[in-house]
Each structure stands twice: as structure tokens, then as C-alpha cells.
Amino acid sequence: MSALLSLAWKSLMNRKGSVFLTLLAVALSVALFLGVEKARTGAREGFGATISGTDLIIGAPTGSVNLLLYSVFRMGNATAEVSWPTYEKIAARDDIAWTVPISLGDSHRGFRVLGTNDSYFEHYKYGRNEALKFAEGKEFNDLFDAVIGADVARELGYTIGSPIVLSHGLGAADFGSGHENRPFRVSGILAPTGTPVDRTVHVSLEAITAIHVGWETGAKNPLSDSISEETIRSFNLTPKSVTAVFAGLKRKGTILRTRREINTNKGEPLMAIIPGEALAELWSVTAMAERALMAVSVFVIAVGVVSILTSILTSLNERRREMSILRAVGARPGHIFGLLTLEAGLIGFIGAVLGILLVNGLVAVAGPMIHQRYGISLGGTGPGLTDLIVLAAVTLASLVAGAIPAWAAFRRSLADGLSVRV
Secondary structure: OHHHHHHHHHHHHOOHHHHHHHHHHHHHHHHHHHHHHHHHHHHHHHHHOOOEOOOEEEEOOOOHHHHHHHHHOOOOOOOOOEEHHHHHHHHOOOOEEEEEEEEEEEEEOOEEEEEEOOHHHHHOEEOOOEEOOEEEEOOOOOOOEEEEOHHHHHHHOOOOOOEEOOEEOOOOOOOOOEOOOOOEEEEEEEOOOOOHHHHEEEEEHHHHHHHOOOOOOOOOOHHHHHOOHHHHHHOOOOOOEEOEEEEEEOOHHHHHHHHHHHHOOOOOOOEEEOHHHHHHHHHHHHHHHHHHHHHHHHHHHHHHHHHHHHHHHHHHOOOHHHHHHHHHOOOOHHHHHHHHHHHHHHHHHHHHHHHHHHHHHHHHHHHHHHHHHHOOOOOOOOOOHHHHHHHHHHHHHHHHHHHHHHHHHHHOOHHHHHOOOO
């Protein structure tokens, strides 16, 4: 067997050009298939690890997926908000253990700004119920303190005490809509989490109200700059509304009843969602696209295997003399069959290995970029069982495909390659 394997390898090396192109086709097809699979599973794990320990997310009735996306992943915007009196009623419910109000709408150089209170740092969890930790500094201690995520600090070069000017809206540039008259200072830098928290600037809810004094109409009042900071500090800065509320329950068994009661609230319309269920709904929306991509990827692998078959079949006529010489020196028809089958298997195996190395290299490079751009960590995308299964499947399919030209060569007589075809 080892002699036959060695002979198959030498035969492939004798046809480097065509073999290289076939290897490239197989490698690219395997890389495409695994790339789609890793992106799918990695995105699911990364999204699922963004929030944990939160039983309900409560907001205006804008759709469960939309509420999840803008409140947790900072994607999109809320079409309505929850009034502050309604939030207080939610927080006062007997079945609610804790609440975290959040307010969105402003930005800083392309990073989202989130208004909240100290309970955010105590109760917000990610991954496997991991709490937020400070790499430097501490929580809000002043009205104009800001706590920034790890990516904000790294990309903008901020340290404790650095000034921050927020912008009205979500643009990367101010375009005249900045709150430069109400600058903040960095009081804390959070440790990396691999979630959108890393790309968020956190300020207090009262600060959100303070910087919007003079913006009551939606546009900046020219007279707002004349209001001193001391005067603003003397105002009642309790917010009129919040974007959403994260809530934890005293007893997990009441989650369905609590959600139903909030959703059927007779006063202000509300929507309470369970994060896990909303994520499942999100995946059900994308399931059709996922299946289509997987089907295309499977067909691409099939094309790669067919390219192996085509390569061996097209070279078979040219190798008639080689096959007959092997027969003449003692090789039996079974040896010829095994030689061609092994050649196909080697091409499939090496091509699959190259494809696996290619896709894992790309994931290693693209993963940090995706996290940097979108704040989403692609978890579980390293080499794993799926890679081994694909390697075995492609190798087996290649062996089966190689059996077709091998059977054709098996049936040929010794004299076939020694005769001259006219």
C-alpha cells in the first residue's frame, strides 16, 4: 500500500500544472463551504454571548427583533420610547428584581452613546453571566463623566481624563450638530468584552437630559450656549423617557406571566421580549438565506470533486502507455485501479486541507475586523469537528470519483497502451 501511495504521489508530481489547478478548485470550494458555515455558527454564538442574565427587554412595540437589535446590538433606531413614569411603574413591580434603563440617540465620532445609570455596570452580563469590569477608572462620579468601551479607548487613543464631545444623531462627524458646549471627560475604561459594549460611550441618563437643554424642538436653540453649566446642574434632569429597559425577575418561573402583563398594559403600549426567543426569531428570519448559501456551497464542493474526475479522465488517454508499461513490469489490473483511485483521493485530501487552512486564516484575519466594525465577536470559528468531517467527506467523495476513470483503466488490456491509434 505504501509503495502504491508513493507511486501515486510521484505520478501527481509529474503533472504539477494540471494537478495544481485541480487542487486550487478543490481548496476554494472547501473554503467557501466552511466559510459560510463558520460565519453562520460564529455569528450565532457571538450574538448569543452579547447579553446574558437579562430576563426581559422592555420597549415600545416596534417588533421583537428590532427591539433586540437596537437595544443590545446598537443596530437601527427606536421608533418610539418608554416614558419615565411608565419605567418607574415597571421598576416598582413586585416580580421585578432589578431594572437597567437605557437611552440611545447620540454618538461620538461614529460610536454609539448610551445613557444609563449605575445599575448597568452591576446587572448587565455577557457571555456566561460575566459582569462588566473596569480596566481603568470607575463609574460615573459627575454629571459629565463618561465610561467608554475598550475599542473606543484603543481606536481614539483616549485615557482617563480625556475630553469627549458628543454629537446629536448617529453620524461619524459632527456637521454642526455637536454638543461642544457640554464636554464630557473619561472617568472609566471598560475591559474588553467582545460585544457592542466595547464600541459604546456610556454616560448617565441625567447627562443625556443636560446636553439636550435647548434642543427641545429637535434643533439647537442659539440661546442654549448662554445657559451656564451651574444653571443646568440646578435643573431637574430626570429624563422624560428612555429607549428601552433591561429587567431581571425575582423568580424565573414568572417570566411568561410578567411578559404577558407588560404586553397587555392598559396604559402606555409596551413590548416585553425574552432575549433568547428574539434571537431564535432572528435566526428563523435568516434561515432561508442560510439554507440557500449552504446549498450553493455544497454544489461548489461537488464542482470541485468533478474537477478531479475531469482532470484524471482527460489525462487517462495520454497515460495509456504509462499504464501498459506498469502492467508489463508486473502491475496487476487491481494495482492500476488502486493507483488512479489513490491519485484522486490525494488530490481531494490535499485540496481540502488547503481549503481548511485558507478559511481558518481568513477568519483569523477578518474576525478582529468584524468585531472592530460591528462590535460582534465571531465565537467558535476555529478549527473543529466540522473541518474534520468536511476533510473526510471530500476525501471519500474524491476516492469515489476516482473510481470511475480507474475502472476504465482497469478494463483496458496490456496491449492497449502499446498499440498506435490512428
